[in-house]
Amino acid sequence: MKVKLISTNQEKDPYPVMPIGMCLVGEAARKAGHQVEMYDMTFQKKQHCISQWVETPHDVIGISMRNLDNCDALFSTSFIPGVKKIIADIRGRSSAPLVLGGAAMGVAPQALLREVGADYGIVGEGEVAFVELLKHLDSGDDPSAARGVISLKTKEPYRQIEGLDMRENVWARIxxxxxxxxxxxxxxxxxxxxxxxxxxxxxxxxxxxxxxxxxxxxxxxxxxxxxxxxxxxxxxxxxxxxxxxxxxxxxxxxxxxxxxxxxxxxxxxxxxxxxxxxxxxxxxxxxxxxxxxxxxxxxxxxxxxxxxxxxxxxxxxxxxxxxxxxxxxxxxxxxxxxxxxxxxxxxxxxxxxxxxxxxxxxxxxxxxxxxxxxxxxxxxxxxxxxxxxxxxxxxxxxxxxxxxxxxxxxxxxxxxxxxxxxxxxxxxxxxxxxxxxxxxxxxxxxxxxxxxxxxxxxxxxxxxxxxxx
Structure with a gap:
């Protein structure tokens, strides 16, 4: 399948963070035989570039969200509105399934999925769950049946994946x-x-x-x-x-x-x-x-x-x-x-x-x-x-x-x-x-x-x- 992955994090305080999570998931999907393109928004000031990028052929879009907010009571900032806007822009240009992943999904999976309007969410280790989701999509099966994948229909408790064998060669290759x-x-x-x-x-x-x-x-x-x-x-x-x-x-x-x-x-x-x-x-x-x-x-x-x-x-x-x-x-x-x-x-x-x-x-x-x-x-x-x-x-x-x-x-x-x-x-x-x-x-x-x-x-x-x- 043709896969596009987007890292939405733009926070630079105290310093910008390389998109290790997205790259690990992308590398796992590539090894599974899928064509993977990635887009990092860390230093991207103009959001319209994403809109142009998603207009090229693809079968599924993965969106990585690192944090819900900056966890700062003095200067509190939520990152949810920005992700919602990205998803809304993509919806206007693509009918492909949207999959939300990243650390933020592990904090409040169902509520976040519902709030931002994605189709599926990855809970736990994405290197396994996202590849399983792609397998289900490719075969025409319901992706939410895969372990580590949720949709708005999924009931708690989630079948989170946390058994990735870290002894294997797990490189992000950022x-x-x-x-x-x-x-x-x-x-x-x-x-x-x-x-x-x-x-x-x-x-x-x-x-x-x-x-x-x-x-x-x-x-x-x-x-x-x-x-x-x-x-x-x-x-x-x-x-x-x-x-x-x-x-x-x-x-x-x-x-x-x-x-x-x-x-x-x-x-x-x-x-x-x-x-x-x-x-x-x-x-x-x-x-x-x-x-x-x-x-x-x-x-x-x-x-x-x-x-x-x-x-x-x-x-x-x-x-x-x-x-x-x-x-x-x-x-x-x-x-x-x-x-x-x-x-x-x-x-x-x-x-x-x-x-x-x-x-x-x-x-x-x-x-x-x-x-x-x-x-x-x-x-x-x-x-x-x-x-x-x-x-x-x-x-x-x-x-x-x-x-x-x-x-x-x-x-x-x-x-x-x-x-x-x-x-x-x-x-x-x-x-x-x-x-x-x-x-x-x-x-x-x-x-x-x-x-x-x-x-x-x-x-x-x-x-x-x-x-x-």
């Missing part, structure tokens, strides 16, 4: 389809997966709904082969592991780092998410030897009370210990904290701010996020329902945020602003909205300045604080 240079110019890095799945139980997170609870691990040798191929063919030297949590399972992360170090790839790694649970002794040093320059830690809080309310599975002391381990290893950390979660009060906010000030490294930065996006089918939805903040009839497609009823919102904003003035390593999305940021990213990339560029955020904060005074 550079074969699109130029990677524009992404790298914005501090984007080449995305890699070392596994799928997440066994954690954080109340706000959708990873379990998107990827499933069971870890499926890739062979480190296959990952190294992919990195080598990307490095040599596309001249890429900077990568990021986009797993839900890089260091879980712990043994797999340790083995991968050792294999990479042994291979002497001469590349760098940035931003992979680390969890304080089971942070094996020696892993930070192994990461440095493998070529890691920085990591991301979504600790979310440094208060035991709030960590328990979020069901993070670790305590403050483990966060403190992790901070020390990475400082000793010489790795920069991009910390992320959610303020206003279950159990949050003024004293717990102070605990977290005190941790940032005293325990994090001088080269670290800390992003503070106001409130928690309430997503469907999560523990956060259950908490919000029990507290009467939302109604059971709400589908939560549109941004709704939880803020602890024990916390004064006005006080929190004033306190965070005070903390930023006292410690410029702390910032919120308010600082990243500056039009100067994208310009600075491109300029630093052009000058070949060593990454990560977020290390310059404290300097930007100092300048902003100076002019504010």
């Amino acid at each position: 550079g074969d389809r699109f130029s990677v240079k524009p992404f790298l110019n914005y501090e984007g890095v080449y995305p890699l997966q070392s596994k799928r799945g997440c066994a954690l139980k954080c109340v706000y997170c959708t990873y379990v709904n998107i990827e499933g609870k069971k870890y499926r691990l890739r062979d480190p040798k296959d990952i190294i082969e992919e990195i080598t191929d990307i490095r040599d063919r596309y001249n890429v030297r900077e990568f990021e592991f986009v797993d839900s949590t890089f260091n879980l399972p712990a043994r797999h992360a340790m083995r991968l780092c050792r294999e990479i170090a042994r291979s002497q790839l001469k590349v760098s790694f940035f931003g992979s998410n680390i969890n304080p649970i089971h942070l094996e002794s020696g892993l930070p040093e192994e990461m440095v030897r493998a070529g890691f320059r920085s990591i991301t830690c979504t600790a979310e809080s440094a208060s035991d009370r709030v960590l328990e309310g979020m069901r993070k599975g670790f305590k403050r002391q483990q966060v403190v210990q992790m901070a020390k381990q990475f400082q000793q290893a010489g790795l920069r950390v991009f910390w992320m904290f959610l303020m206003g979660g279950p159990g949050e009060k003024q004293d717990t906010v102070e605990e977290t701010l005190e941790f940032i000030h005293r325990e994090t490294g001088t080269r670290d930065v800390a992003l503070v996020i106001y409130g928690m996006r309430i997503y469907p089918n999560t523990g956060m939805e259950t908490i919000a329902l029990s507290e009467g903040l939302i109604q059971k009839s709400e589908e939560l497609l549109w941004p709704v945020f939880y803020m602890s009823p024990d916390l004064d919102h006005g006080w929190l904003k004033k306190r965070i602003n005070q903390a930023i003035r006292e410690d410029p390593r702390i910032f919120t999305s308010n600082q990243t909205q500056s039009a100067f940021i994208p310009f600075a990213q491109r300029a630093l990339s052009w000058m070949k300045v060593e990454r990560p560029y977020w290390r310059f955020l404290p300097m930007i904060n100092r300048v902003m604080n100076f002019y504010a005074n």
Whole structure:
């Protein structure tokens, strides 16, 4: 069949993301014998180009939607209207079946499918489900009968696919389809997966709904082969592991780092998410030897009370210990904290701010996020329902945020602003909205300045604080 795939994501904050999901699905369809064309909208300003593109012959159109919204209570933006407009434009030019996929489909499958007006949706691993859908369409059978495929007639629970054998050669080959240079110019890095799945139980997170609870691990040798191929063919030297949590399972992360170090790839790694649970002794040093320059830690809080309310599975002391381990290893950390979660009060906010000030490294930065996006089918939805903040009839497609009823919102904003003035390593999305940021990213990339560029955020904060005074 002739297949057209469109990646609708255009978000560039904090940096544009390469369409790894669409490319993985497209590669699977190509291997199954289908003719595949792809269109990435990341840097596309004129939507009419899509309309012209879909007028060429095709049998089915797949549309990838990465996120429902930007998950930012200060500058909330839903991506649903944009996808609806794309689908409406395509409907005017094509009678082919429209299939909606991407991570957003794993968050609210039926509601999203109904809202945007697609014919079918992919739930779970698209490399399998989309190929099965094409097989059903080609034979004239009902695609919604395939596992991992839904339509508006599908009843819950969905038969989600989460059993893809990650030991097989699963390469996105993004550079074969699109130029990677524009992404790298914005501090984007080449995305890699070392596994799928997440066994954690954080109340706000959708990873379990998107990827499933069971870890499926890739062979480190296959990952190294992919990195080598990307490095040599596309001249890429900077990568990021986009797993839900890089260091879980712990043994797999340790083995991968050792294999990479042994291979002497001469590349760098940035931003992979680390969890304080089971942070094996020696892993930070192994990461440095493998070529890691920085990591991301979504600790979310440094208060035991709030960590328990979020069901993070670790305590403050483990966060403190992790901070020390990475400082000793010489790795920069991009910390992320959610303020206003279950159990949050003024004293717990102070605990977290005190941790940032005293325990994090001088080269670290800390992003503070106001409130928690309430997503469907999560523990956060259950908490919000029990507290009467939302109604059971709400589908939560549109941004709704939880803020602890024990916390004064006005006080929190004033306190965070005070903390930023006292410690410029702390910032919120308010600082990243500056039009100067994208310009600075491109300029630093052009000058070949060593990454990560977020290390310059404290300097930007100092300048902003100076002019504010």
